Amino acid sequence: MNLTIQRHTHMSLTISLPSVLSRLTDGSRALSASGATVGEAVADITRRFPSLAPRLIDDAGQPYPFVTFYLNDEDIRFSGGFTAPVRDGDELTVVSAVAGG
Amino acid sequence: MTASLLAPTGEDTTGRAGFTALSLVCENCGARFDPEPSAICLTCLGPLVPVYDPNRSLPSRAEIQTRQKSLWRYHEWLPFDGTPTLSPDSGFTPLVEAPELARRLGVARAWVKNDAVSHPTLSFKDRVVSTAINAAHTFGLDVIACASTGNLANAVAAHAARAGKPAWIFIPHDLEPAKVLNTAIFAPKLVRVRGTYDDVNRLCAQVADNFGWGVVNVNLRAYYGEGSKTMAFEIIEQLGWRAPTAVVAPMAGGALVTKLHRGFRDFAAAGLFDDSLPRLYGAQASGCAPIVRLVERGSGRIEPEIPATIARSLAIGSPADGLTAARGIADTGGWAAAVSDADLVAGIRLLAETTGIFTETAGGVTTAAALHLAKTGRLGPNDEVVLCITGNGLKTLDPLVDALPPSPLIAPKLREVAALVEAA
Numbered sequence: 030m031n032l033t034i035q036r037h038t039h040m041s042l043t044i045s046l047p048s049v050l051s052r053l054t055d056g057s058r059a060l061s062a063s064g065a066t067v068g069e070a071v072a073d074i075t076r077r078f079p080s081l082a083p084r085l086i087d088d089a090g091q092p093y094p095f096v097t098f099y100l101n102d103e104d105i106r107f108s109g110g111f112t113a114p115v116r117d118g119d120e121l122t123v124v125s126a127v128a129g130g
Numbered sequence: 131m132t133a134s135l136l137a138p139t140g141e142d143t144t145g146r147a148g149f150t151a152l153s154l155v156c157e158n159c160g161a162r163f164d165p166e167p168s169a170i171c172l173t174c175l176g177p178l179v180p181v182y183d184p185n186r187s188l189p190s191r192a193e194i195q196t197r198q199k200s201l202w203r204y205h206e207w208l209p210f211d212g213t214p215t216l217s218p219d220s221g222f223t224p225l226v227e228a229p230e231l232a233r234r235l236g237v238a239r240a241w242v243k244n245d246a247v248s249h250p251t252l253s254f255k256d257r258v259v260s261t262a263i264n265a266a267h268t269f270g271l272d273v274i275a276c277a278s279t280g281n282l283a284n285a286v287a288a289h290a291a292r293a294g295k296p297a298w299i300f301i302p303h304d305l306e307p308a309k310v311l312n313t314a315i316f317a318p319k320l321v322r323v324r325g326t327y328d329d330v331n332r333l334c335a336q337v338a339d340n341f342g343w344g345v346v347n348v349n350l351r352a353y354y355g356e357g358s359k360t361m362a363f364e365i366i367e368q369l370g371w372r373a374p375t376a377v378v379a380p381m382a383g384g385a386l387v388t389k390l391h392r393g394f395r396d397f398a399a400a401g402l403f404d405d406s407l408p409r410l411y412g413a414q415a416s417g418c419a420p421i422v423r424l425v426e427r428g429s430g431r432i433e434p435e436i437p438a439t440i441a442r443s444l445a446i447g448s449p450a451d452g453l454t455a456a457r458g459i460a461d462t463g464g465w466a467a468a469v470s471d472a473d474l475v476a477g478i479r480l481l482a483e484t485t486g487i488f489t490e491t492a493g494g495v496t497t498a499a500a501l502h503l504a505k506t507g508r509l510g511p512n513d514e515v516v517l518c519i520t521g522n523g524l525k526t527l528d529p530l531v532d533a534l535p536p537s538p539l540i541a542p543k544l545r546e547v548a549a550l551v552e553a554a
Contacts, residue, residue, distance in 0.1 A: 094431050125175055127177040128169070128335045129348070129449075130382055130385040130450050
């Protein structure tokens with residue numbers, strides 16, 4: 030039952046962006062967003078900052094292979110990708126996957 | 131004080147004059163950028179790689195052979211203009227023919243590219259740190275850092291110590307003790323992070339974004355990765371300017387296979403060998419094999435995994451170069467194989483018993499995968515195979531403690547030796 034409530038409720042969360050994207054957000058690297066899922070939250074900030082959209086969402090509406098989203102430090106690919114549900118106060122961190130190895 | 135190791139006495143003491151990094155281009159969208167400590171495209175966040183002048187003067191085989199035996203003998207294919215000032219003598223490790231290993235594999239000939247004796251830290255990471263630390267130097271970045279599964283930590287700490295640069299090293303909290311000690315001895319700031327390598331890697335991406343350091347496998351990655359190409363160059367030269375038919379290499383982030391592919395193509399394009407490109411085979415532990423599984427699926431994306439293997443140096447569940455490694459494998463007609471932890475321990479023993487080379491768990495994975503590829507017909511009796519052994523067994527002793535037979539304990543009596551000889 031809680032899942033149903035969450036699905037229809039817009040949660041408030043913070044999205045942290047890498048510095049290379051802050052030039053597209055008037056210099057801000059931490060944005061407030063709302064939505065019931067990671068995808069909805071990302072869509073929320075891309076409505077306010079349209080030039081972010083092609084950097085965060087590919088043509089199929091999915092994350093790019095070279096951009097990773099962490100919801101409270103957990104890679105969202107383990108929890109449903111953009112369909113992963115969010116809760117009030119969550120932190121979503123966007124990190125370039127071009128790292129490591 | 132930074133050591134200026136190659137610059138003539140009396141010249142620039144910063145080591146930066148006359149030595150510059152190459153410009154960068156995005157592999158995804160083609161946008162070009164001036165040389166900078168960034169590995170991601172400002173336009174699309176895609177990966178950046180160095181831009182080489184296609185009209186630059188390239189050396190002949192004979193000219194290369196006159197040069198110092200280090201990775202810098204191939205400097206025309208490394209991402210700089212001018213003479214490097216730091217880490218001048220890594221690379222050019224032995225290529226050791228292994229006839230008994232070839233017999234066990236059922237192939238025509240086999241060699242070990244032995245980076246287990248790489249200078250100075252006994253792994254192929256000396257190659258990538260050699261290029262990364264010079265990139266840091268050209269950009270005036272005095273603090274060097276990395277996220278590491280162990281070997282890179284050793285290399286960054288050692289190369290930074292020699293260069294007189296402070297180093298910050300981030301590692302998973304449960305790394306093998308030898309790899310921790312082999313880093314700590316160089317007195318870097320060594321930070322253990324609660325979590326997997328992928329957690330450490332994500333943290334270091336944020337560190338690079340906030341502290342202005344040269345994080346070798348994050349913001350210096352475009353220059354760092356190029357060092358791995360030199361393993362391919364050396365294989366071609368050490369075989370007498372020809373290619374093997376197959377190369378088997380371990381995969382963690384996938385960068386080594388990606389850069390081996392690039393290196394072989396670079397030398398083919400330069401006319402330095404005439405054979406076909408070798409088939410590339412990637413090896414992972416089955417407890418963390420996202421690239422192998424992508425190769426087996428044939429298309430799609432990397433599906434990240436939570437690592438569960440004793441091969442810690444390969445335990446990267448979200449490999450940054452997994453897709454390009456899989457493409458390189460497919461383009462050359464190769465394949466990939468995952469092996470169990472028990473098989474990798476057997477692989478360490480097989481390599482040691484047939485070649486006299488003691489490798490770490492990653493090398494056990496490579497050897498066991500080669501055996502698996504041979505048994506399944508991917509390697510055949512006409513193949514000439516190079517195994518890329520990337521690290522030293524002295525760093526990962528724990529898996530062997532219970533794997534080897536106990537040694538007999540005797541009194542210092544000749545008759546006791548005679549009894550052992552009789553029983554042998």
